[in-house]
Amino acid sequence: ALDDQSNTELTIRQVKELIDRKVVAILAAPTGASTFAPIHLVNESRTLFISIGSRRHLKASGDFVLRHALPDDLATAGLMQEVKAKRGWTRFALVTSANDDFSLDLSALFRRAVIKQEGAVVLQADTYDTLTGSRNFAPVVAALKRSPERLDAVIFTGGAGEALALLQTLRQAGIALPLIGGEELHAPEFLAGGDVVEGTWLYAGYAADRKSPAMEAFREAMGKPDSDRFAALAYDTLTMLAEAIRACGSTQADKLREALLARTDFEGATGSLRFSPDNQPIKRPLVLRIEKTAGGERGFVE
Known part of the structure; x- marks a missing residue:
């Protein structure tokens, strides 16, 4: 194992070293570098390279580059499909944290997922004051209160801490x-928010308490x-690679890639996985709700 310290030059040197050593494959951590x-x-x-947890698209990155993490476009689509099927919700406020690039990207994916379910983003708001x-x-509270149309839920694309603070503010405002x-x-700090987080819907690619072989x-x-x-993604990636x-009875990268793309029945700690012809992961998200369990404790429930 090598630590690139999120340094581009160090990453390049280390990858060159691994290539010179003729490794079978390189498994990369979820950092940009x-x-x-x-x-x-x-x-x-022609060295097989698999990104363990990158959320960013790696399309057109070459035949030997794959990623394993749950794609957010599939995740948002799966979540909004479930929300419509289970709750009948179709009208949403979309709240973004505009100083966070990932939040901006995720908002675009949620908007697409809502439209796919024949729903509507009734209003948009931003938690960042430029x-x-x-x-x-x-401004978010004001926009929600003056909405001329019915809203079923608020979609928020920021992090756990900000989401909790937003919910607390909304509840204090009577929303x-x-x-x-x-x-x-899908984080302990959000779950610890108490009553205000109950009823939240979200997606995840992994749940530590899930039961499966x-x-x-x-x-x-x-x-x-x-x-x-990330540990689960690394474990699944290494397991699938070994299988x-x-x-294929070979460690040649082109034959390994063919074997990986041909596999359609892999089940790992992070669920099922198969790859598209252009190396993209095809996975189903875990759709979770925050509810009180039979024991009275609050938890993430499928």
Whole structure:
């Protein structure tokens, strides 16, 4: 294992070293430098390169570059389909945190997912005040209160801490709309928010308490019950790669890629996985709600 320290030059040097050592494949952590800096090197050397947790699209990155993490376009589509089917919600406020590039990207994906379900984004708001350069929930509250049309829920694309603060502000203002968000909300700090977070809907690519044979094998391999999603993604990637080597009887990158793309029944700790012809992961999100369990504790429930 090598630590690139999120440094582009160091990443390039390390990848060159691994290529010179003729490694079978390189598994990269979910940082920009380790995912994108060495793409030309691995393609030129025909070295299989798999990004463990990058959320960013790697399309047109070359035949030998794949990623494993749940794509947010599939995740938002799956979540909004479930929300419509289970709750009948179709009319939303979309709230973005504009100083966060990921929030901007995620808002665009949620908008697309809403339209796909024949819903409507009735209003848009932003928690970032460009004049002061700071967070300001007042315009969001005002926009929600003056909405001329019915709203079913608020979609928020920022992080867990800001989502909790937003919900607290909305409840104090007498706004009881439920919240819908992304994987950032699948966090202990958000769950600890108390009554205000109950009823929230979100998606995730991994749940540590999920029960399946693959999860049991993962827990046993890790020696602990609460490993995070990046550990699970790495475990699944390495497992799938090892099985591909056995299936094709080779460690050549082109044959391994063919074996990975041909696999359609892989089930891992992070769920099912297969790849499209252009190396993109095809996965189903976990759609979760925050509810009180039978024991009275609040938790993420499928």
